[in-house]
Amino acid sequence: MKAARFYDRGDIRIEDIAPQSLDAGTVRIDVAWCGICGTDLHEYLDGPIFVPAAGHPHPISGESAPVTLGHEFSGVVAELGEGVTDLAVGDHVVVEPYIIGDDVHTGPESQDYHLSPNMNFIGLGGRGGGLAENVVVARRWVHRIDPAVPLDQAALIEPLSVAYHAVQRSGAVAGQTALIGGAGPIGLLTAAVLKAIGVRVIISELSELRRTKALDAGVADVALNPAEVNVAEEVRRLTDGQGADVAFECTSVQVVFDTLLDAVRATGVVVVVSIWGKPASFDMHRLVMREIDVRGTIGYVNSHPATIALVESGKIDLAPFITGKIGLEGLIDEGFDTLINRNETAVKILVS
Template identity: 50%
Template structure:
């Protein structure tokens, strides 16, 4: 079968690889759609980051590059391993793309997304969504019911935003400011809207992305090239500041603006994956007792996210800006997102 494999920075190839077989407790998925994630772009431009480099095999998969990429995917069940119940061949499913150890303190506490040995399907080995077939443990299979598999491919990124919102503990009716209206910023806004935020403020300089923010749930869109964002946020909140800010850009100046935009005692949730070590003015945290919270991926969030889509609470179809075949992955997908990022939110790939 064909699969897109990462061989090194800037080197992704469509290779012929053996089709995987479903072992005991595993499910083989025929992949219909797989989204290109910002972390995939980081690997392409700056990696290997999460992908295990030569000489350093992943502790759970035992594998190193080349690896099959793609972790935002959905499809239909093609084969069941021994002992699998509750799902049938032909069912539409989304995949929660994890490898976890199950034994570390985080896993034992139910916070498997911060497993000490965490790996991602599509980054840590031979399985990934940019392939015709993929095998995963049944634990990571989430039935979609009647939801289409193109929307199913959006469950993973939407779960990232939903998890960040859940971690933030934003009270219903509270004010949130989201920095960045790229894919993760937009799904964070959609999750905020779906879970009862009172006022959602989007901060974004790019014209095309500013235009997408209201559809995702933003009540106000601020351009940081035109206004001082912390001042503008305080003006919108009767001088208080936002209850929570979400940093979805991975830029030092944006992090500083997020810290300055929350109320005393407020919270900044970092959702972005950074390509460099962040610089932060610690006194700005201390003086206002601002909490900075990291949010990684998702943990038990897929069922709720699927319900948001199934019930029509979140209109995820608006985020799909292109659909391509596997052969177009690099030029029609990765390079489009890198060179024309203002024109795209989510490009889906059909392996």
């Protein structure tokens, strides 16, 4: 079968590989669509990061580069391993793409399995990936979705779950005001979750296309261009001088982080969603004197069922965020190149 394989920084190859074996307790999924994630771009430009370098096997998956990429994907159940009785061939599904040790409790009441030692992701740390014709996944990580949800939109449920968990971490509630720094895929999806729970959303974003997308999709009440306005001052003006209740850093850009610290109210919360490849700095005095909370967030933890419910109920429409569709052979030239060099022109590109 065809698959996109990561060998090293700048070296991703489309190859023919053998399908994975179908073991007891696993599910084979024919992949429909797979999104290109910012993490995939980081691996291509700066990796290996999550991908285990060649000759250094991951302690759980036992694999190292080359590995198949892709962790934001949807598909259709093709085969069921022995003991899997609660799914059927033909079911539409998405995957919570974790690689987690067998000794870690991952039941529905767990709130920390995503922080367990050596955690990694299917499509980065091994165990196949969504940038292949099919993938075999342990039943625990497979989530059925209503077939009324188009499979292309379903491919965005994984990044939407990242956004859902980030909103949970913020403690935001209906009636509050949130500021989002950056209207890339995660920023826009975070806005979508916030709007779904009744939060007023202000977005700060340089790209006109992405500001327009946020407004047209109905996930932002206000979209500000930080090149034209003082975002912190404008947020205070819009909130009767108080500032935003919560803010979300979705860019890994220092000036954006600084702006959010300035724009939240006293006792406000700043959630760092983006992956930073370098140390950040901030004004500790401002943090202390205004009792601001800064919180990190990574991935999701038992977030997929609630996220899927938001989509199935119609409270979140994922269609507006799909701005491109390509074949696997165009992964680098049409997909990665666009998102690296012309990222202001696209939000989410899906690979068939």
